[in-house]
Amino acid sequence: MEKYQKLTGIAAPMPLINIDTDMIIPKVFLKTIKRSGLGVNLFAEMRYNDDGSEKDDFVLNQPAYRDAEIIVAGDNFGCGSSREHAPWAIKDFGVRCVVSTGFADIFFSNCFKNGILPIVLPKEQVDLLMKDAEKGANARMTVDLEAQEITTSDGEVIAFDVDAFKKHCLLEGLDDISLTLAKADAIQSFEQQAQQSRPWV
Amino acid sequence: MSPTTLYDKIWDAHVADQTEDGTCLLYIDRHLVHEVTSPQAFEGLRMAGRKVHAPDKTIAVPDHNVPTTPDRVNGIENEEGRIQVAALDKNARDFGVHYYPMNDVRQGIVHIVGPEQGWTLPGMTVVCGDSHTATHGAFGALAHGIGTSEVEHVLATQTLIQKKSKNMKVEITGKLQPGVTAKDITLAVIGETGTAGGTGYVIEYCGEAIRDLSMEGRMTVCNMAIEGGARAGLIAPDQTTYDYVMGRPHAPKGAQWDAALTWWKTLFTDENAVFDKVVTLRGEDIAPVVTWGTSPEDVLPITATVPFATDFEGGKVDAAARSLAYMGLESGTKLTDIKIDTVFIGSCTNGRIEDLRAVAGVVKGKKIKEGMRALIVPGSGLVRAQAEEEGLAEIFLDAGFEWRMAGCSMCLAMNPDQLEAGERCAATSNRNFEGRQGRGGRTHLVSPVMAAAAALTGHLTDIRDFL
Ligand code: SF4
Numbered sequence: 001m002e003k004y005q006k007l008t009g010i011a012a013p014m015p016l017i018n019i020d021t022d023m024i025i026p027k028v029f030l031k032t033i034k035r036s037g038l039g040v041n042l043f044a045e046m047r048y049n050d051d052g053s054e055k056d057d058f059v060l061n062q063p064a065y066r067d068a069e070i071i072v073a074g075d076n077f078g079c080g081s082s083r084e085h086a087p088w089a090i091k092d093f094g095v096r097c098v099v100s101t102g103f104a105d106i107f108f109s110n111c112f113k114n115g116i117l118p119i120v121l122p123k124e125q126v127d128l129l130m131k132d133a134e135k136g137a138n139a140r141m142t143v144d145l146e147a148q149e150i151t152t153s154d155g156e157v158i159a160f161d162v163d164a165f166k167k168h169c170l171l172e173g174l175d176d177i178s179l180t181l182a183k184a185d186a187i188q189s190f191e192q193q194a195q196q197s198r199p200w201v
Numbered sequence: 202m203s204p205t206t207l208y209d210k211i212w213d214a215h216v217a218d219q220t221e222d223g224t225c226l227l228y229i230d231r232h233l234v235h236e237v238t239s240p241q242a243f244e245g246l247r248m249a250g251r252k253v254h255a256p257d258k259t260i261a262v263p264d265h266n267v268p269t270t271p272d273r274v275n276g277i278e279n280e281e282g283r284i285q286v287a288a289l290d291k292n293a294r295d296f297g298v299h300y301y302p303m304n305d306v307r308q309g310i311v312h313i314v315g316p317e318q319g320w321t322l323p324g325m326t327v328v329c330g331d332s333h334t335a336t337h338g339a340f341g342a343l344a345h346g347i348g349t350s351e352v353e354h355v356l357a358t359q360t361l362i363q364k365k366s367k368n369m370k371v372e373i374t375g376k377l378q379p380g381v382t383a384k385d386i387t388l389a390v391i392g393e394t395g396t397a398g399g400t401g402y403v404i405e406y407c408g409e410a411i412r413d414l415s416m417e418g419r420m421t422v423c424n425m426a427i428e429g430g431a432r433a434g435l436i437a438p439d440q441t442t443y444d445y446v447m448g449r450p451h452a453p454k455g456a457q458w459d460a461a462l463t464w465w466k467t468l469f470t471d472e473n474a475v476f477d478k479v480v481t482l483r484g485e486d487i488a489p490v491v492t493w494g495t496s497p498e499d500v501l502p503i504t505a506t507v508p509f510a511t512d513f514e515g516g517k518v519d520a521a522a523r524s525l526a527y528m529g530l531e532s533g534t535k536l537t538d539i540k541i542d543t544v545f546i547g548s549c550t551n552g553r554i555e556d557l558r559a560v561a562g563v564v565k566g567k568k569i570k571e572g573m574r575a576l577i578v579p580g581s582g583l584v585r586a587q588a589e590e591e592g593l594a595e596i597f598l599d600a601g602f603e604w605r606m607a608g609c610s611m612c613l614a615m616n617p618d619q620l621e622a623g624e625r626c627a628a629t630s631n632r633n634f635e636g637r638q639g640r641g642g643r644t645h646l647v648s649p650v651m652a653a654a655a656a657l658t659g660h661l662t663d664i665r666d667f668l
Contacts, residue, residue: 016523017516018396018496022634027615031266031281033240033288035349045636050622074516076397079430080634082332083238084348102397105366105432106332106346113350163364165224176350177249180358183218183226187360190217190228198214200453200461201230201258201325 001115004170007096008142009069012059013133019073020080021107025089038085039092060093064136070143072126072133073100078107078118087114097143099150101126112166113176117145119160128152145171204471206368207437208403211343211468215326217360226360230325231342233311234261234298234352236289237615238330242353243292252296254359259298260320263289264310265615267303269578269605274304282616296356309581309607312336312549316420317581319449323438323465328355333549333631334433335426339419340446341438341468343403346427366432367477369402370470373410375484380665382489382559383418384551384629384648386410387425389487392500394480399431402478405470406436410484416445417555424550425631428497437469489664491536492633492646494524499633503651503663507534527635528643529623536661539645543626544575544656545638546649547605548612551629552580554587556649561593563653563667569601570659576603576618578610602656614639627655 029041047058054061060068071077071090077100078086087110090098097117111118121129132139132152139153145167150158169176180187194201205213218226232255239261246253253259266282267273277283286303293300301308307318312333315321321337327344328334330352337344347361355361371390391398404426411422419436426434443462446452453461488502499521501508509532510522525532530539546552546560557579569575577597579585585607588594594604611618612630614637620626622641629652633644645661654662 015516015519017520020496020632020634022632022637026636026640027613030237030615031279031285033244033285035241045640050640074520076400076430079396080332080632082330082346082348084241084330084350087348102400104397104430105400106348110348110350113348163224164222165220176362177251177354177357180226180354180360180362186218186226187228187358191359194228198324198461198464200457201322 001173001175003173004115004117004145006142006144006146007069008140010065010067010137011070011072011129011133011139011141012065012068013130014059014071014073015130017074018076018079021078021083021086022080024078024086025083030083030085035088036092038089039094042089042093067094069095070097070099070141071095072129073098075101077103079104082106084110084114087111087116091116099126099129112170115170117143117170119150121158121160125158128156129158204474206470206474206476207341207405207435207468208343208368211324211326212365214324223364225363225365227326227363229328229355229359229361230258231315231320231327232259232355233315233327233329233334234259235265235311235329235331236263236285237265238349239292239352240285240288241349242330242356243296245353246356251357253298253356256297258359259356260315261289261293261298262301262308262311262314263303265609265613267608268616269608269610269618271606273606279617306582306586309584310549310552310609312424313552313580313584316340317449317583319446319452322446322452322461323442324468328361332427333424335431336420336424336549338423338426338434339416339436340442341435341465343433343435345432366403367401369399369404369431369478370476370480371404371406372408372479372481373406373484374408374481375410376413377410377484377487379668380489380650381487382648382650383414383421385487385490387422388490388492388497388500388646389482390480391425391429391497392490393482394429396428396496396498397430399426399429402431404429404431404434406434411436412439415555416441417553420553421550425497428631438465489648489651491651491661493528493530493536494521495527495633495635496520496524497631497633497646499524501536503536503661505536507532507536509533537663539661540625541627541655541660542574542624543620544573544652545578545611545626545628545630546576546652547578547580547610548630549580550631551649552578552584554584556629557584557588557593560649560653561596563650563664564600564657565596567600567657569656573601573656573659575601575656576605576611578605579607581607611638613637627652627661
């Protein structure tokens with residue numbers, strides 16, 4: 001995975017609450033056996049008419065937001081299924097950071113595995129960022145993972161929390177599996193001990 | 202020692218490594234795999250030249266994509282679906298994991314096959330690239346869904362990088378009223394907590410009404426823990442659990458069984474253990490419920506009327522307005538006046554033998570409403586076989602239902618079983634999201650007996666009118 005760099009970009013406002021993974025990537029696009037190329041299908045049912053033309057009122061179809069790299073979302077973003085196609089599609093579209101008052105667990109951890117930073121903030125701060133995002137393409141936000149700060153287009157700085165281990169992995173672009181395989185001894189001794197205590201497993 | 206919860210105990214028994222900040226390597230006892238969320242994971246293994254660490258603990262079955270019409274023995278018509286199932290066939294063979302191919306009688310929805318074959322046992326950790334892995338929590342197993350990167354991680358290492366969740370208790374006291382089922386319990390809980398109420402928690406369901414449930418009912422309750430935002434739901438094992446597990450193909454036998462049972466009996470929450478959050482409902486207060494909107498939290502008793510968006514607060518006002526428009530519903534309409542075009546009975550929530558028996562009890566000797574499309578999709582080939590043996594299939598066919606082969610089917614409509622735009626369905630599955638059962642399709646989540654009643658009358662119906 002590539003290292004997570006400081007990001008300055010356009011933020012798209014999506015205030016709807018409970019945006020689920022079926023909305024993010026409808027199941028007709030889950031038949032792929034690849035990870036790439038899902039960006040055109042991101043939010044497909046909200047984004048396109050039945051004939052494939054774009055719905056003008058959908059935020060990512062508006063000229064100001066076509067190149068959004070950040071989404072400011074309503075509460076409980078990413079609820080629903082475990083499909084990693086959701087972060088794959090978000091990433092492929094070009095979004096690398098989602099801000100909300102809350103995320104569903106599985107979606108939240110899937111983001112980190114794919115170089116997307118999900119940021120949880122209190123409601124007042126999300127509201128403020130939502131207002132900033134609504135200003136359109138001239139209002140660029142900066143997300144600095146290293147410093148754990150978001151800077152609005154007006155220069156207001158908002159600090160955020162992030163799990164130290166996950167931050168480290170994102171910043172360094174580390175691959176979880178190699179990290180874990182480095183602990184093969186611990187796994188092996190656990191297996192030997194479990195073989196004694198729970199042999200029926 | 203300070204008192205601990207059931208979740209604490211299972212967690213502690215599976216920590217293979219822990220770093221200072223609390224990040225753990227959790228050892229995984231059972232890894233279930235299906236065709237939709239696994240191809241990229243196996244591909245990752247291949248590219249890195251890695252093997253499956255514990256093929257013996259890995260069980261694969263195709264379910265999401267498979268057609269449910271009998272002609273599937275001739276192969277899958279849809280090209281992409283066929284490729285995905287073929288990829289699972291190949292991956293299962295190449296990596297040597299346990300496999301139930303599409304035309305094996307034991308094939309079915311992964312969350313039904315696992316328990317049925319005795320792969321799921323109390324005290325285990327169980328994961329699958331599927332959020333409804335929560336189902337297996339009914340056995341007192343710590344079971345949750347994971348993403349595809351994590352599927353690859355478990356395949357390669359048999360562990361998962363995890364931090365511990367918080368403990369939440371959901372207690373259902375007393376007895377259920379006639380006509381009220383496990384499905385109504387689990388929907389009522391989500392109605393109470395909201396779809397984010399369980400985020401960050403593992404739920405333990407307890408109380409007399411939970412204890413009184415069969416294993417099938419307990420699986421229905423835990424299945425929808427995820428709709429309440431919790432990654433996992435748990436129910437402490439008891440005699441009901443042991444009776445269900447005993448004798449299953451992969452359950453322990455002989456001395457192993459005795460040793461297992463001794464440990465399983467220690468799996469309960471200690472008295473005075475502390476929960477971070479507690480929700481209590483009275484079993485007597487739960488009515489047969491139905492969802493009116495496009496979020497599983499949009500739950501109302503069947504006797505209610507369609508709400509107004511302005512009944513809600515905050516962001517829910519807009520969300521409710523959007524739901525009502527999508528669902529094509531007028532506020533103030535009685536729920537029982539809502540006409541239904543399609544009935545779907547099946548899924549990992551309600552596709553087990555007990556569900557089918559309950560449906561047969563309602564529709565026996567009756568006919569479904571003229572023009573109604575009504576599907577019954579058993580959760581596994583073995584459920585199907587048993588229903589045929591018990592004469593249930595005949596009852597369904599006589600009543601006018603379609604009797605299908607096992608799979609996920611119209612729960613998520615990745616196979617040909619789909620709703621048309623505007624079609625309205627009473628479904629026993631677990632998600633009523635926009636487009637879930639087909640683009641533009643409208644879903645009302647209900648229990649199996651409520652779905653059966655709607656099939657007969659052609660509108661949402663209070664099952665208690667049939668009792
Ligand atoms: S039946 Fe539905 S919820 Fe269950 S595994 Fe299949 S698609 Fe998922």
